[in-house]
Amino acid sequence: MRKLVVVLVVFVTVGAWAQEERPEMVPAMTEIWDPEVPVITPGESPMDAPSDAIVLLNSEKPFGYEWTNGNGEEPGWDFENGVATVKRGTGIIKTKRSFKDFQLHVEWRTPVEVVGESQGRGNSGVFLQGIYEVQVLDNFNNRTYRNGQAGSVYKQHAPLVNACKGPGEWQTYDIIYTAPRFNADGSYFTHPRVTVIHNGVLVQNNVIVRGPTEYIGIPEYTVKPHGDGPIILQDHGNPVSYRNIWIREL
Numbered sequence: 001m002r003k004l005v006v007v008l009v010v011f012v013t014v015g016a017w018a019q020e021e022r023p024e025m026v027p028a029m030t031e032i033w034d035p036e037v038p039v040i041t042p043g044e045s046p047m048d049a050p051s052d053a054i055v056l057l058n059s060e061k062p063f064g065y066e067w068t069n070g071n072g073e074e075p076g077w078d079f080e081n082g083v084a085t086v087k088r089g090t091g092i093i094k095t096k097r098s099f100k101d102f103q104l105h106v107e108w109r110t111p112v113e114v115v116g117e118s119q120g121r122g123n124s125g126v127f128l129q130g131i132y133e134v135q136v137l138d139n140f141n142n143r144t145y146r147n148g149q150a151g152s153v154y155k156q157h158a159p160l161v162n163a164c165k166g167p168g169e170w171q172t173y174d175i176i177y178t179a180p181r182f183n184a185d186g187s188y189f190t191h192p193r194v195t196v197i198h199n200g201v202l203v204q205n206n207v208i209v210r211g212p213t214e215y216i217g218i219p220e221y222t223v224k225p226h227g228d229g230p231i232i233l234q235d236h237g238n239p240v241s242y243r244n245i246w247i248r249e250l
Contacts, residue, residue: 038052040052046174047105047107047172047244049105049246050248052248053105053246053247053248054097054246054247054248054249055245055246056095056231056245056246056247057082057084057242057243057244057245057246058082058243058244058245059081059082060082063075063077063079063084066095066096066097067084067093067094067095067096068093068094068095068096069090069091069092069093069094070091070092070094075090075093076090076091076093077090077093077235082243082244083241083242083243084233084241084242084243085239085240085241085242086124086233086235086236086237086238086239086240086241087235087239088235088237088238088239089235089237090235091235092127092232092233092234092235093232093233093235094130094230094231094232094233095230095231095232096230097230098129098227098228098229098230099129099228099229099230099231099247099249100129100179100227100228100249101177101178101179101249101250102176102177102247102248102249102250103174103175103176103177103247103248103250104126104128104173104174104175104176104177104231104245104246104247104248105172105173105174105175105244105245105246105247106126106172106173106175106242106244106245107170107171107172107173107242107243107244107245108124108136108170108171108172108173108240108241108242108243109168109169109170109171109240109241109242109243110122110136110137110138110167110168110238110240111138111167111168111238111239111240112167112168113167114138114167115238116238117142118142118143118144119137119144119148120238121137121138121142121238122136122137122138122167122238122240123136123137123138123234123236123237123238123240124136124137124233124234124235124236124238124240125154125233125234125236126173126175126231126232126233126234127213127231127232127233127234128175128177128192128194128229128231129177129179129192129226129228129229129230130229130230130231130232131212131213131226131229132153132177132192132194132209132212132213133153133154133213133234134151134152134153134154134173134175134194134196134204135148135149135150135151135152135153135154136150136173136234136240137149137150138150138164138167139162139164140164140165140166140167146158149162150162150163150164150198151163151164151173151196151198151203151204153194153196153204153207153209153213154213155213155214155215155219156207156209156210156213156219157194157204157207157209159196159198159203159204160202160203160204160205161201161203163198163199163200163201163203164198164199165199170243171198171199172197172198172199172200173196173197173198174196174197175194175195175196175197176194176195176206176250177192177193177194177195178190178192178193178194178250179192179228180192180209182225182226186223186224186225187223188223191208191209191210192208192209193206193207193208193209194206194207194209195207211223212224231245231247
């Protein structure tokens, strides 16, 4: 009984001391000043590149300055006044630089003349790190499978809504991408995550990408650990055009 009393006395004494010594909270205790947040200059509009962006495609840079074909040679697409257009049979184009986490702005246009239907109409794609595809497609009055239409993470996530403009009109993708990290055994420690804003409308909300884009098969079965990767634009046989592409590394 005596030991119990001693323990209680010590506990009460320590508790009282702790309460007496605790400083009173003031606003400054939760204010963090350093390091200072970097200052950048935003673009004049949301479509214009901010000062910390890497401009990948515009009318001021030669096409081959930032882009190459799949073999590391000059890109084979048509290029005029800052607009790159798929030239059928010439294959993909990809950035010479590689990226990890980023904010990507892409403007794209499907042909004015409507040819084909479903996946055969204005088909292309933006591949993040060269592996994970955000679908480009003319889905204006053109139905296809929901996880393969414009704004989808191809064959994985359908867009929340169809925000497509008509054929021949310029459209925008603003993509926020977080690259995967890997375990020692090559499996995902954290999966890739993608947010897509299509023509100002949220269509993918920080979705988890299951694995590399596959036309046939299950993405999880083909996961391979990888580092930084390029942005790839797809040649799917349709003359889709691109302009004003810029990226911010995060």
